[in-house]
Amino acid sequence: MLLNDYLNTIQNILDNTMFLLINHSLTIDKRPQQQAHISGILIFTDESSLHFREFIDASEGWIEKVAYSYHFQDKFNHLLFRYDNAKHKPELGFNEHKHYSNNIVYAPAPTLKQIIEEILLTRQLV
Numbered sequence: 090m091l092l093n094d095y096l097n098t099i100q101n102i103l104d105n106t107m108f109l110l111i112n113h114s115l116t117i118d119k120r121p122q123q124q125a126h127i128s129g130i131l132i133f134t135d136e137s138s139l140h141f142r143e144f145i146d147a148s149e150g151w152i153e154k155v156a157y158s159y160h161f162q163d164k165f166n167h168l169l170f171r172y173d174n175a176k177h178k179p180e181l182g183f184n185e186h187k188h189y190s191n192n193i194v195y196a197p198a199p200t201l202k203q204i205i206e207e208i209l210l211t212r213q214l215v
Contacts, residue, residue, distance in 0.1 A: 092123045092147040099127060102202050109133055109209075123147040131205075135212055136164030141201065159204045169211070172199055 096117055103115060112132040119125045128142040144156040158173040170189040177193070187196035199207075 092119070092125055092145065092152075095145060095147065095152050096125060096127070099201060102205065103129075103131075106131065106205055109205075111136070133208070133212065137169070137208070137212060138162055138164075139204065139208065141204070154198050157198060159199065159201070161204070161208060170207075172196055172204070174198065 096119075099117075100115070103113065107113075110131055111134055113130065115127070115129040117125060117127050123146065125145045125147075126142070127145065129140075131139040131141075133139075138161070140158075140160040140162075142156075142158050143154055146153045146155050154174070156174060158171065158175070160171040160173075161169045163169055168188065170187060172185075172187050174184045174186070176184065181193060181195075183195045185195065185197050186193050
């Protein structure tokens with residue numbers, strides 16, 4: 090998948106989610122060598138919010154999420170869950186993980202679509 094195809098997929102996901110949102114922002118910073126930094130905030134109808142960022146590298150002919158974070162919180166800014174691949178000290182033994190309920194567990198990198206589907210399973214938004 091080329092970088093532009095991936096970026097179009099992100100935009101399509103957001104377009105299909107608009108009915109669940111009261112506000113949103115999306116920033117795409119295309120970089121040389123088929124790379125991009127994507128960041129955004131989605132404010133849902135229950136005032137919960139998803140803050141996300143991805144650093145994408147497509148220079149080898151496939152999409153690699155070099156760094157990512159999907160941070161979902163309620164309207165009081167309490168963490169509901171977060172997926173990321175940030176390094177921890179002490180080390181976790183894995184890079185890709187999910188934070189929830191004071192736990193950290195291995196979790197492969199999700200897609201934005203998977204994150205929104207998880208949010209829909211846990212919240213009353215419509």
